[in-house]
Structures are given as structure tokens and as C-alpha cells.
Amino acid sequence: MTDTAAPADSAPAPTMPANGPAVRLFLVDGSAYLFRAYHALPPLTRKSDGLPVGAVQGFCNMLWKLLRDMQGDAPTHLAVIWDHSEKTFRNKLYDQYKAHRPPAPEDLVPQFPLVREATLAFGVPAIELPGYEADDLIAAYACRVRELGGETVIVSSDKDLMQLVGDGVSMFDPMKGVRIDREQVFEKFGVYPDKVVDVQALCGDSVDNVPGAPGIGIKTASQLINEYGDLDTLLARAGEIKQPKRRETLIQFADQIRLSRQLVQLDCDTPLPEPIADLTLREPDKDVLQAFLEAMEFRTLARRVGDGSAAAAPRTLERPAGTTPTAPVATVSYMGAAARAAAAPVAEPVAIDTSAYACVRDLATLQAWVDRATARGLVAFDTETDALGSATAGLVGVSLALAPGEACYIPLAHEEKAEGLAFETAASLEQIPLVEAIAVLKPMLEDPAVLKVAQNGKYDIAVLSRYGVQVSPIDDTMLISYVLEAGLHGHGMDELSELWLGHKPIPFKQVAGTGKSQISFKHVGLVEATAYAAEDADVTLRLHAILKPQLAARGLLTVYETLERPLPPVLAAMENEGIRVDPETLRRLSNEFSMRMAEFEAKAQALVGHPFNLGSPKQVGDVLFGEMGLKGGKKTATGQWSTDSDVLEGLALEHELPRVLLDWRQLSKLKGTYTDNLIAAIAPGSENRIHTSYALAATTTGRLSSSDPNLQNIPIRTEEGRKIRKAFVAAPGKRLISADYSQIELRLLAHIGDIPQLKKAFQEGLDIHAMTASEMFGVPIEGMPSEVRRRAKAINFGIVYGISAFGLANQLGIGQGEAGAYIKTYFERFPGIQAYMDATKAFVREHGYVTTIFGRKINIPDIHAKSAAQRQFSERAAINAPIQGAAADVMRRAMIRMPAALVEAGLSSKVLLQVHDELVFEAPEAEAEATCAVARRVMEGAAAPAVAMSVPLTVEARAALNWDEAH
Structure with missing residues (x-):
């Protein structure tokens, strides 16, 4: 609600009763x-x-x-x-x-x-x-x-x-x-309040970078204003001033002084x-206040507030007739935090009556809902759209929830299908015009005093931003759940609802159908849409009341507030921005891959002696292990031969066919997943831009995943993969910038495991792989053969993931015995790594989880599984998780800081992609160098001050016309 100041020539707006008490x-x-x-x-x-x-x-x-x-x-x-x-x-x-x-x-x-x-x-x-x-x-x-x-x-x-x-x-x-x-102001400025602006305009302000007049301080400024009466008169008569320097300054910088007056006024x-x-003075709700103070662990103040000691509490004032207390944001966030600290899945299902929800179809009713949301200070919301991709989806409706069971749906763009839909009458489609509804919703959704609660809010933020609404502040129940229990279960709304509320929400397929008969949400009837959409907001609000207090109770509020909560707006902006591709390059590559696949297919069939389908795992297994009798085959639970890449890599050491199959598969994946799919993913009317979608809660370690299309798994170590990256291009007049952390996981291993040799090498800027090879094989760094360094590099990176002798042997093309000897030597030369691994395994066996240096908790639920293979896998995951998780946390911290850093540097550059340890930017050509500098500074300092790194984080940043050249 906005109350603007009345013009000077009009009567004041009646914000207070005419005969009421003086404010x-x-x-x-x-x-x-x-x-x-x-x-x-x-x-x-x-x-x-x-x-x-x-x-x-x-x-x-x-x-x-x-x-x-x-x-x-x-x-x-x-x-x-x-x-x-x-x-x-x-x-x-x-x-x-x-x-x-x-x-x-x-x-x-x-x-x-x-x-x-x-x-x-x-x-x-x-x-x-x-x-x-x-x-x-x-x-x-x-x-x-x-x-x-x-x-x-x-x-x-x-x-x-x-x-x-x-x-x-x-x-x-x-x-x-x-x-x-007034007198104290005169003592400060040498003028009374009505002339303070004139003095400040002359003096300037170094703190706010207001320029003022060079060389003129408060004393001189006040003397001038007192002598000439005001700033305008002073500047008009500046030529009369006897002191030459003062006169020249006022004449030369007159425009700057006038600008300074605008800045300080x-x-x-x-x-x-x-x-x-x-703004009527009200007594604080002591339950709310106590809950907040207890959650913050301000026990002394909580006691003072609770028993009124030291001084009387503020007096109670009666509220104006017809008003209700304003429920602060803290009501749901902290009320009953102590009682909910040990919250567990409900024993009795929550009863939710979806027939009680309101369908809001006129502006007056919508305004009433918005006013109540604003007064309460907290609202859960959700958007319904006509597509899955937030960058292109059209807004169909918005749902709000103010209290459990008190929710509504606001249809905005529902319509009948061409063949008709079962609306009872034309009036059944009566809705508020979208533009008018947005105008009413926008102030509340942007109001900093109203906490908005969403489930996977990144999607809603992205959609609404395209309609000119910047939703803030926001809490996200998906991310709260993710921080609390990553690795234990999924964090989708339906699963959380069943877990915490014992309630199964209406499935989407119930209102929209499935398969070929599925309809867009804009074609769903308003009765069904209201029940479905309003329930989402209702459930989200209920989940927030249960989950948010647990962050403080479990010591994870910092993780949520610093690593999760600020990230959705950053990712939403990246998704909406998209990245440009060259469709002609992609089509040419697709044709090239098709021809080469045909060559591999002919070669494979020649090796076997008859045609077979290289894309059929069953036929490939029968050929390899049935006809050709290759050793090392194993069957899956369905009784078929396993032909996954690990199996084929092992067989490729003994026979040519598995290598041909692997090469064919790689091209098939590149063609189907990338060249063909990327062309199809180009957004209509977008100047050949594609928009990926990032999932924040899909991995246990905090790493982001990309989908629709997935841009994180394009191979970068193969020529074909690099060709695909060449198809990602800068817009005309711009450059793509790749900023990539160098060996971040090895650096974090050195820091976390406190490995003296690795720390020293990174601190001195040595070639870490050459140093490792020198330590292991006794070869001088200078003049070291590339093959020796390559072996050390494979071990360095593999050890972080618990690489086995079998895996290292496959990667280096050597025997398992030799590979095992390398690993044994590695641990002997770097005993701290083995100590870190042993300590981590002991910790996870005792606690069932590990943590990153930033406090993220990563659950390892199968550490006590009956299967030895599962336990060993869990141990390797536990060893890797603090390192990979810390790398993910560093990247999140960098991404969160980056937009503001670019704006503060006066740059218009945008972050487009996040791929593992890399950020991709698009910058005007003239800003490319400055953007590289900002990217390096922000990314290299991302761990500080939360963690004082014992080794430097280094970033390589390069600008070019396409992604491959920039990398």
C-alpha cells in the first residue's frame, strides 16, 4: 500500500483522523x-x-x-x-x-x-x-x-x-x-537547519563521494553562506569574492556544486x-519476541524481556478500533522454535480441505488478499504456467496462502482449447486481466517487510521477473529441506508433504492428464486449477512453519542464509539471460557425427562378420560375450550382459571392437544430446539463445546440475566436445569469458587434509603434477618427461575420488599391479592424505554424515549397509564429499557475490553459465578485460572471510568469440 506525499498546494491526504490525537x-x-x-x-x-x-x-x-x-x-x-x-x-x-x-x-x-x-x-x-x-x-x-x-x-x-x-x-x-x-545544528554546521544543504553542497562528502567545491570545508562554507544568504546568491555573485583561489573555485566548479546540492538534498x-x-506504537508479542531471542541464543536479553527485570517493559497501547495486530515475519519463522526443534514426520496426517480454497476473479477481492498478506508480513505463493522452462513459460495464474487452510488461486490466462473444454458457461472463464493483477500483486511481492515463501522459488522468481516483478525477500522450503537433510530423501513438495504432513497433494496428472492426452495448465478448468494450485501454496506454508525453525535448532541457519537463500535470484537471472549458439555450426557438426558414426558402425560389423545394432545393449552383449567369448562379462539383474562404459573400457585393452563401440557411443551421445538437442532448444525469437535450467537441490554435495538442455557434461578433453563448445558464441559486439578455478579440489584437499607437501607446492605456485611425479618417482622437475607427469596427474585427480588400481590401470593403460604400486607409493609420499581418509571414514561411521569447511552437512545413509560394496562406495563418497562440497560452496559464494561486484565496477557484463568449476560471462568487447579482472578477484576471494585458506585459490579467465577459445 502506498501513501504518497501530498503536493504543497493540496490538502494532506487523510492518513490520520481529522480530530484524532496529535501524532x-x-x-x-x-x-x-x-x-x-x-x-x-x-x-x-x-x-x-x-x-x-x-x-x-x-x-x-x-x-x-x-x-x-x-x-x-x-x-x-x-x-x-x-x-x-x-x-x-x-x-x-x-x-x-x-x-x-x-x-x-x-x-x-x-x-x-x-x-x-x-x-x-x-x-x-x-x-x-x-x-x-x-x-x-x-x-x-x-x-x-x-x-x-x-x-x-x-x-x-x-x-x-x-x-x-x-x-x-x-x-x-x-x-x-x-x-x-536548531542550536546543536548551528554548532555543527555554523548555519541553522534550513541552510545545511547549502553548506553540504559546498563541502561535499568524502564518505558518500559527493564532490562539492575542492578545498572548501565547513567553516569556510558556513562563512560564505552566512555572508551571501544562500547558495544560489553566492554562486551568482562569486565574481565579487576577493580571495582569488576561492573565487576561481566557485566559478569553475559551480555546476559541480549545484549537482552536490541535488545529491545531499x-x-x-x-x-x-x-x-x-x-505505524501506531504496539506492544511486542512476547511469545514471538522470546522465540526469536531464544533462536538467536540471546539468553540474557530473553530473560530481561521475559521477566521485565532491569526496567519495565514498554507500555501497552490500545490499538485503533477496527485494526488487528501486525503479525511479524518472525511469527512463523521462530514461533515455537523450541517445540519444533525435535520435529519429526507427523504421526497423524494433516487434514487439508481443498474445496475451501477461494478462486479470486475480481480486483477488489485480490486487493483484499494482498492487503491481508501485507498486514501479516508473511505469505506463501506459487505460480502456474503453460510450460516447464521458466525463461519461456507464460504466466497462467498465481496462488497465495496466508494461514493453514486459508489459500486462494488467481487465474490470469486460462482459456478453452480449440476443440472446447468443459467449462459450464462463458462466465466460467472470467478472470482478472493479467496486467491489472500484476499491478496489484507487485507491491506486496516486492515489499521488503513481507516474507514470501515458495517451494523451488527460483522458478517463480524467474517467471515473475519477466513480468517486471522482482520478488524479495523469499524463503524456499525446498532449500531449507536440502540444507537440513541432503542425501536422506528428495526435496520436492509432494515428498516433503507426505514426509512432514502425512498428506498427499493432488498430482499434476489428475488435473492435466498424462502422455499425449496431457493438456496445458491454461486449459485446466478453474475449479480443478484452484484446488491444485492453492493447495501447493497451503502445503508450502505449512512446511515452512515446520522446517524453518529446525535450521537454527540443528546449527544450519548460516549454511542456509549464506549458501542457499541468496542464490535463486542469481540463477534465475542467468537462466533468463541464456547463451547464444550458432545453429549452422551445430547442423554441420550433426552431419559430421552422423557420417563418422556410420564409419564406426561399418567397422564394428566388419570385425564381427555380420550386421548388428550398435545402439542395442542386448545385441552388443550377445556379440561380445556370446559370440566372441570375451572374458570379464557380468550380467545385470534382468539377465542381460552389462555393456556399460566401465566394462567396455576394460575390454578395450584386449580387443579392438569395444573401443570402436565406445567411439560410436560417444558420437551418438554428442549428436543426440547436444548437436540435435541444442538446435531444438533454441528459444523462438531469442536471437538463437538457449536457456538451461539449474537444480539447486539435486546433488548431496551442493553442486548444481543443469538440464533442458544439460550444458555441464559436454566433453572438454575430446576434439568433438571442443567442437561443440565452438558453437556457443558471443552476441555481436560482445565476448564470452570463461573464468575457471585451477585445480580447486586438489587445493581444497591440501587445505582440508593439511598436506604439507601439497600446501607448499600451491603456496609457491609450483606445477603440482610435476611436483607429485618428482616426489613419487624421484625424477627432477626440470626436463621431466610428459608421460611421467601425466601419470602423476591421473593419480592426483583420481585419489580425490577414491580411484582403484583397476580404474587407474584403465586410465593409464597399464597393468593393475603397476597401478596399485603407484597408489601405494603415493600414500607413502603423502601420508597426510591417508590420515585424512582414515579420519573421515571413522567420522562418517560414527555420525552418518560429513561436513564441508563452510558447515554444509552431507548425509551418507548407506555407510552401515549390509552390502560390503555399498559400504565401500559410501566410504569413498564420504572422503570426496567434504572436498567436492567445499568446491561447490566456494562456487556458490562466488556466484552470489558476482552480480553486485560487476555492478559496483560499472560493468554491464552478465553471468550466463555455471559449469562445474567454471563461470561463463558475456561482456561488451570494451568491458572484457575489466570483467576478467572482477571475475578473478571475486572467485579467488570467495572463501574469505568465512574460511582462511592455507593455499591460494587461483582462477584463469579469458575472453574470446566462442566458448572453446575462451576456455
């Missing part, structure tokens, strides 16, 4: 409070999981003290005002505005959302507005209250706010406990995100 509004400068708390107190982390909470604790203590102390001033209204993270209108006026400000300390970043939740837990509105600074919001509220005949107290000592001091507006410095009025016409009436 006495306290406005807290939230960012100033937070940074004071951060810098004034020593670092503090939560004992259960290491989450930085020092600034949150300091903020809570300061807010509690303010609530206690301000009662003597008889406040009627209260709000905490926050800066929004986006650029503001001032950056459009001057692109260097605040350009020199360093990024926020990393241990402070995860505390930003927590202090907003803290504010709401104390029952105080938390207000921010995209495109505006907190100071502008404070100015707008203060000016509006003054128009209404009320009074505003600004709780801050920020000099930029002193221009507002005057009739009806004062400031209070909470640290010094003093009031700031606060905007009293800033839209009000919340009406003044909604």
Missing part, C-alpha cells in the same frame, strides 16, 4: 543503529552453528533500551527505517555517488535480514523502499507528520538528517542520550511505503 512519531535510522552495534561490540557468533550475530545482539539491546526509555516522551507511532540495497535516483544523477564505499564486512552481510526480523519481532514496522535511501523515507515521513500538525523525533546522529530539524522535527542521539535541535516527496496510521 508523535519516532523514526529509527536502522542502518546507523546496526553499524554502531557492529563496530562498537566485539565479534560474536552463535555457539550452535557459528552464525555471526554480534550486530544483531547489539541492535536488539539498543532497540529494547529505546522502547524502554522513550516512554517519557509519550510516542504514538514508531518505525525503523532501512536503506534498500538497490541503487537510488542519486546514482542516475551522478554515477560515482557512494562509489568509494567499501562492501559491507562479510560477517555483517548475513545479519542484514536478521535485524529486520528482529525489528518485526519487537513489534516495530521495518520500512524500506527500492530506489530510495532511508534518509529520504525519514524526510518524507517527517514532512508529512509536520503537515498533519504532529511531531517527529529522528533517532540518529547522522549529519545528513540535520537539514530536517525545525518546527515539529528534532533528533535524538541514542548513544549520547542528547537531543539535537533529502526528498520529502518520497512515496510512503506504509501509511502513518499503520
Whole structure:
């Protein structure tokens, strides 16, 4: 809901009753409070999981003290005002505005959302507005209250706010406990508040990078303004000034000074995100507040709040008639956290009545739902679309849930099929026009004071962003479940619903059919669509209430807040951006692969002596083990011969046919999976761009997976695979950039396993494979034969994955005995690796999981399986998981930071793809070099400060016209 400031020549909008009590509004400068708390107190982390909470604790203590102390001033209204993270209108006026400000300390970043939740837990509105600074919001509220005949107290000592001091507006410095009025402003600036902007325009501000007039400070500026009356008069009469340097400065930099005035002038016409009436002072809900403080482990403050010791709690004020308490975000996130700490799958199924859901088909009803969602501060939502790919899907409808059983569906683009659908009447398709519905939904979905809850929210974020809606903030039940129990079960909504609620949601096929008879969701009837879609939102809300508190209880909140929650918007933007391909190159490759496949097919049939289907595993098995009698065959559970790649690789050492079959299969996969599929995946009207989809919760280690199409498994060590990468091209006037971590898993092994020789080699920038070969085989590094280095390289990379003598023998083309001897020698030369492996196996046997250096928990459920083979596989997985998981975590941290780093560097470059240890960017040609530098800086520093790496992470970045040349 927006309450804009009234024009000067019109009557104020009736935000308060005409004959109501005078408004006495306290406005807290939230960012100033937070940074004071951060810098004034020593670092503090939560004992259960290491989450930085020092600034949150300091903020809570300061807010509690303010609530206690301000009662003597008889406040009627209260709000905490926050800066929004986006650029503001001032950056459009001057692109260097605040350009020199360093990024926020990393241990402070995860505390930003927590202090907003803290504010709401104390029952105080938390207000921010995209495109505006907190100071502008404070100015707008203060000016509006003054128009209404009320009074505003600004709780801050920020000099930029002193221009507002005057009739009806004062400031209070909470640290010094003093009031700031006109006389205090005069002591600070040498002028009264109405001339502060003129002085600031002359002085500039080094902190905000406001240029001002070079060489003029506050004392000189105030003298000039007092002498000439105001800035405009001063600049008009600058030629009269006797001091030459001062005169020349004012004449030369007059435009810069005027620009500086625009930058420092606060905007009293800033839209009000919340009406003044909604800021009525309210007593905090003690259950909510206690739950939040307990979850943060602020036990001393929790006791003070709980028993009212040290001082009386804030007084209780009656709410205006007809209003209801605002439910803070913390209600669902933290209410009952202690009771839910040991939450388990429900014993009794939850009863959900889908017939009770509402179908919203007019604007008035939609506005009522949006108003209630805004008032509650929390809403679950879901989108329904006409396709699976978020980059091309059309929005069909949106569902909302406000409380268990209280949900609705808003149809937006349902239609009858050409052959007709069983709608009872034409009125059955009555819907709100999509554009009008978006206009009503957008403010709530973007409101920073309303927490949106989604299941696999990346999809919904991507879809809605294409309609101009940037959903934030958001919690994702899929990712919360993934952090809690990766490796134990799937994290789809249906599975989670059955696991935690004992409820089986309506399957999609029940409303849309299956196979060839399946219809698009836009052709589903509104009754069926409402039951299906609203249930999704309802179930998501219920899951959030159960799962979110467990993050803190299990010590995993930091993992969620720093590695998972910030990533969906980044991936959604990448998916929507897509990457350009050259269809002609792909078609030529497809034809080339077809011809070569035919050659391999003829060669295979000649070796056998008769035709057979190379694509039939059954026929291939019968030929290899039945007709030709090759040794080493094994049958699958279905009774057929196994012909997977491992089997064929082993047989290829003895016979030519298996190698021919492997070569044919590789080309078949490249043709079917890539050249043909990529052409089909080009989005219509997209200038030959394709859009992959990333799954965040598909692997146990945190690695992302790519699908529709999969762009992560294109072979890069074969000539054919590199040819496919050449088909990925930059748009005209741009370059593709590949930024790739160098040997990141070996570096992490050196750090995690504390391997002295490896750490020393990486610290000194040595060739790690040559160093390993020298250690193992006693060969000098200088002049080392390439074959010796290649063997060391195979062992270095293979050891991370628990490579066996059989596997190494196949890879190097040597006997198993020789390969086994290499592995034995490796462990003798690097005993720390064996020690790491033994310690990891012992830990996983005892606990059933391992963790990464960033705290991610990776469950290994089969570590105690009855099958020895399963146990051994689980041990290898446990050894690899902390390394591969840490690499995934480093990449996530880099991706999360990258968009802001590019914007801060003034670059328009975009991240397009993430492939294992590599990021792919598209940059204007003129920005390519700068983008490479930013990519290296962000990626190489991604572990810090959470983990102090004992070896450097290094990144190679290169720009070119296509992906292969850039790699």
C-alpha cells in the first residue's frame, strides 16, 4: 500500500483522523543503529552453528533500551527505517555517488535480514523502499507528520538528517542520550537547519563521494553562506569574492556544486511505503519476541524481556478500533522454535480441505488478499504456467496462502482449447486481466517487510521477473529441506508433504492428464486449477512453519542464509539471460557425427562378420560375450550382459571392437544430446539463445546440475566436445569469458587434509603434477618427461575420488599391479592424505554424515549397509564429499557475490553459465578485460572471510568469440 506525499498546494491526504490525537512519531535510522552495534561490540557468533550475530545482539539491546526509555516522551507511532540495497535516483544523477564505499564486512552481510526480523519481532514496522535511501523515507515521513500538525523525533546522529530539524522535527542521539535541535545544528554546521544543504553542497562528502567545491570545508562554507544568504546568491555573485583561489573555485566548479546540492538534498516527496496510521506504537508479542531471542541464543536479553527485570517493559497501547495486530515475519519463522526443534514426520496426517480454497476473479477481492498478506508480513505463493522452462513459460495464474487452510488461486490466462473444454458457461472463464493483477500483486511481492515463501522459488522468481516483478525477500522450503537433510530423501513438495504432513497433494496428472492426452495448465478448468494450485501454496506454508525453525535448532541457519537463500535470484537471472549458439555450426557438426558414426558402425560389423545394432545393449552383449567369448562379462539383474562404459573400457585393452563401440557411443551421445538437442532448444525469437535450467537441490554435495538442455557434461578433453563448445558464441559486439578455478579440489584437499607437501607446492605456485611425479618417482622437475607427469596427474585427480588400481590401470593403460604400486607409493609420499581418509571414514561411521569447511552437512545413509560394496562406495563418497562440497560452496559464494561486484565496477557484463568449476560471462568487447579482472578477484576471494585458506585459490579467465577459445 502506498501513501504518497501530498503536493504543497493540496490538502494532506487523510492518513490520520481529522480530530484524532496529535501524532508523535519516532523514526529509527536502522542502518546507523546496526553499524554502531557492529563496530562498537566485539565479534560474536552463535555457539550452535557459528552464525555471526554480534550486530544483531547489539541492535536488539539498543532497540529494547529505546522502547524502554522513550516512554517519557509519550510516542504514538514508531518505525525503523532501512536503506534498500538497490541503487537510488542519486546514482542516475551522478554515477560515482557512494562509489568509494567499501562492501559491507562479510560477517555483517548475513545479519542484514536478521535485524529486520528482529525489528518485526519487537513489534516495530521495518520500512524500506527500492530506489530510495532511508534518509529520504525519514524526510518524507517527517514532512508529512509536520503537515498533519504532529511531531517527529529522528533517532540518529547522522549529519545528513540535520537539514530536517525545525518546527515539529528534532533528533535524538541514542548513544549520547542528547537531543539535537536548531542550536546543536548551528554548532555543527555554523548555519541553522534550513541552510545545511547549502553548506553540504559546498563541502561535499568524502564518505558518500559527493564532490562539492575542492578545498572548501565547513567553516569556510558556513562563512560564505552566512555572508551571501544562500547558495544560489553566492554562486551568482562569486565574481565579487576577493580571495582569488576561492573565487576561481566557485566559478569553475559551480555546476559541480549545484549537482552536490541535488545529491545531499533529502526528498520529502518520497512515496510512503506504509501509511502513518499503520505505524501506531504496539506492544511486542512476547511469545514471538522470546522465540526469536531464544533462536538467536540471546539468553540474557530473553530473560530481561521475559521477566521485565532491569526496567519495565514498554507500555501497552490500545490499538485503533477496527485494526488487528501486525503479525511479524518472525511469527512463523521462530514461533515455537523450541517445540519444533525435535520435529519429526507427523504421526497423524494433516487434514487439508481443498474445496475451501477461494478462486479470486475480481480486483477488489485480490486487493483484499494482498492487503491481508501485507498486514501479516508473511505469505506463501506459487505460480502456474503453460510450460516447464521458466525463461519461456507464460504466466497462467498465481496462488497465495496466508494461514493453514486459508489459500486462494488467481487465474490470469486460462482459456478453452480449440476443440472446447468443459467449462459450464462463458462466465466460467472470467478472470482478472493479467496486467491489472500484476499491478496489484507487485507491491506486496516486492515489499521488503513481507516474507514470501515458495517451494523451488527460483522458478517463480524467474517467471515473475519477466513480468517486471522482482520478488524479495523469499524463503524456499525446498532449500531449507536440502540444507537440513541432503542425501536422506528428495526435496520436492509432494515428498516433503507426505514426509512432514502425512498428506498427499493432488498430482499434476489428475488435473492435466498424462502422455499425449496431457493438456496445458491454461486449459485446466478453474475449479480443478484452484484446488491444485492453492493447495501447493497451503502445503508450502505449512512446511515452512515446520522446517524453518529446525535450521537454527540443528546449527544450519548460516549454511542456509549464506549458501542457499541468496542464490535463486542469481540463477534465475542467468537462466533468463541464456547463451547464444550458432545453429549452422551445430547442423554441420550433426552431419559430421552422423557420417563418422556410420564409419564406426561399418567397422564394428566388419570385425564381427555380420550386421548388428550398435545402439542395442542386448545385441552388443550377445556379440561380445556370446559370440566372441570375451572374458570379464557380468550380467545385470534382468539377465542381460552389462555393456556399460566401465566394462567396455576394460575390454578395450584386449580387443579392438569395444573401443570402436565406445567411439560410436560417444558420437551418438554428442549428436543426440547436444548437436540435435541444442538446435531444438533454441528459444523462438531469442536471437538463437538457449536457456538451461539449474537444480539447486539435486546433488548431496551442493553442486548444481543443469538440464533442458544439460550444458555441464559436454566433453572438454575430446576434439568433438571442443567442437561443440565452438558453437556457443558471443552476441555481436560482445565476448564470452570463461573464468575457471585451477585445480580447486586438489587445493581444497591440501587445505582440508593439511598436506604439507601439497600446501607448499600451491603456496609457491609450483606445477603440482610435476611436483607429485618428482616426489613419487624421484625424477627432477626440470626436463621431466610428459608421460611421467601425466601419470602423476591421473593419480592426483583420481585419489580425490577414491580411484582403484583397476580404474587407474584403465586410465593409464597399464597393468593393475603397476597401478596399485603407484597408489601405494603415493600414500607413502603423502601420508597426510591417508590420515585424512582414515579420519573421515571413522567420522562418517560414527555420525552418518560429513561436513564441508563452510558447515554444509552431507548425509551418507548407506555407510552401515549390509552390502560390503555399498559400504565401500559410501566410504569413498564420504572422503570426496567434504572436498567436492567445499568446491561447490566456494562456487556458490562466488556466484552470489558476482552480480553486485560487476555492478559496483560499472560493468554491464552478465553471468550466463555455471559449469562445474567454471563461470561463463558475456561482456561488451570494451568491458572484457575489466570483467576478467572482477571475475578473478571475486572467485579467488570467495572463501574469505568465512574460511582462511592455507593455499591460494587461483582462477584463469579469458575472453574470446566462442566458448572453446575462451576456455
